[in-house]
Amino acid sequence: MSLRERKKLAAWRAIRTAALQLFEERGFEAVSVEEIAAAANVSRSTFFNYFASKEAVVFDQDPEQRDHWRAIMAARPADEPLWDSLAAILVGFNELLGDRIPLQRRLKDRSPALAQSSWDVVGEQFLTDVREWTASRTPEGDTMIATLQLNMSFAAQTTAYQTWGADESFDDYLRRLKHCLHQAGTGAMSPPASTSPS
Amino acid sequence: MSLRERKKLAAWRAIRTAALQLFEERGFEAVSVEEIAAAANVSRSTFFNYFASKEAVVFDQDPEQRDHWRAIMAARPADEPLWDSLAAILVGFNELLGDRIPLQRRLKDRSPALAQSSWDVVGEQFLTDVREWTASRTPEGDTMIATLQLNMSFAAQTTAYQTWGADESFDDYLRRLKHCLHQAGTGAMSPPASTSPS
DNA sequence: CAGAATTTTGGACTGCGTGCAAATATGTAC
DNA sequence: GTACATATTTGCACGCAGTCCAAAATTCTG
Incomplete structure (x- = not known):
């Protein structure tokens, strides 16, 4: 597993855990994609590189x-x-x-x-x-x-x-x-x- | 059936027929709510008075x-x-x-x-x-x-x-x-x- | 270390959906 | 029909999701 692949997986998981954490705290609607990205130390664009929508982060x-x-x-x-x-x-x-x-x-x-x-x-x-x-x-x-x-x-x-x-x-x-x-x-x-x- | 009710129904149908017409011509995504409202001689706000979303106009x-x-x-x-x-x-x-x-x-x-x-x-x-x-x-x-x-x-x-x-x-x-x-x-x-x- | 390939990033943009207050239309009572 | 209550329409501003693109940054290859 190359460095790239490891980083990709890490980023994916960072985004998802950050998102789920925020969702649990404040509810799905009250959290914006920007906030998720910020919490995962990633840009908004990157979020959409990994997830097709805000909902996908819950179901993927x-x-x-x-x-x-x-x-x-x-x-x-x-x-x-x-x-x-x-x-x-x-x-x-x-x-x-x-x-x-x-x-x-x-x-x-x-x-x-x-x-x-x-x-x-x-x-x-x-x-x-x-x-x-x-x-x-x-x-x-x-x-x-x-x-x-x-x-x-x-x-x-x-x-x-x-x-x-x-x-x-x-x-x-x-x-x-x-x-x-x-x-x-x-x-x-x-x-x-x-x-x-x- | 009061005048109000008749007008409401008429508006509902005007919006839906206008929308479906446009959708058939140019596809669902290529038509904006503004255009639908315009085609139905109604304001954008009124559209959302009658339909909860752009998709609802197809399924309602x-x-x-x-x-x-x-x-x-x-x-x-x-x-x-x-x-x-x-x-x-x-x-x-x-x-x-x-x-x-x-x-x-x-x-x-x-x-x-x-x-x-x-x-x-x-x-x-x-x-x-x-x-x-x-x-x-x-x-x-x-x-x-x-x-x-x-x-x-x-x-x-x-x-x-x-x-x-x-x-x-x-x-x-x-x-x-x-x-x-x-x-x-x-x-x-x-x-x-x-x-x-x- | 150099250059190719991939990923990240920021920024601009479209359009949906919401909220609200002002204007307009309808219903009702006199 | 005039006056007032009630329902509906409208315009406007706003937040935010999702798309596109070109420039940076990162990883891979040799």
Whole structure:
């Protein structure tokens, strides 16, 4: 790893930690990009060299994390049913994010702007990667069914996130995620009536 | 309907038609709010009185439409399974939107900014209304399962939209939407292998 | 150490979205 | 219709996100 690369990574992390710190202290909207840059000892321009937008600094993942989830994807056996793979990938991804998710949650709760950022939890990069991965594992004519399963797995993820009560732990969240994935897998209308656990 | 209300509606429509016209001619990004306001014979301030953002003018629905989809929601029998209701509501909503959807599609295809607006197809208002409707029909402990079904129905909608080929008609899109809803209802992993129709 | 390649920086610029107070239009009561 | 209350429109100023570009600064290569 060359000096350049090390410095790049360091700058990326300096910006992100500075930003998150400020966001936690004063809320997303109340912090300007200028302030973030200043806190990270970088120019405003440099901030935009690393992050496409102010929101990206909340949702983008550490470059090293990216390698991890790519490994997770690559590890799925080629003959595994798509849905099972997607479920495993999403769970793995969430475990990977770990304690960063609560932070995102805290910020979102306080910020209208962040609240309706298209990307919840899963950042832009992961979305792109998992789309690509799905496409690579989908035979010619099945692209619709594959897209549907992909979107359904995200629906499960979103649901777990949305119904994550303020008093619940991260493990509770993970459990619910798995439950939602299972439920989505077996079908939305499978239970004729009340089948809500825990 | 008072004069005020009639004028309001007229202004709303004037702004939207002017905006859509300009967007079609020159693309979403290339048109400024000032230009839209000018084309609609209104001040810039007034534009923001009616639309919360430049994007909202693409996704917000005509106030009268809102009454229509509310009627659709109200018409669902109280004892119908949630999933069936949601499916019917979404189909009804899309039929209602009708030829406006292709327009949105055309704009989105040309505009990166629009492309990743959180709201695809279904605008903010419909989202809010259908959330509220769902909540009103959900017993105390079933909020997670209800949220999941809601999100899954949107996943089906999104999928139909994403896989809508440029050469396909609006009816093809509607057909695919129904198919996706059915598929999502019976479960993501139901087909062990290739089961893609048409 | 010299020159190529990449990154950082500052500065100017466009345009969205907000806030506010003055002007204008509509509704209401007499 | 005149007078007053209420709602809407308008202009103006402001902050700030995001883009572009050319000049510095830094790292890489030999």
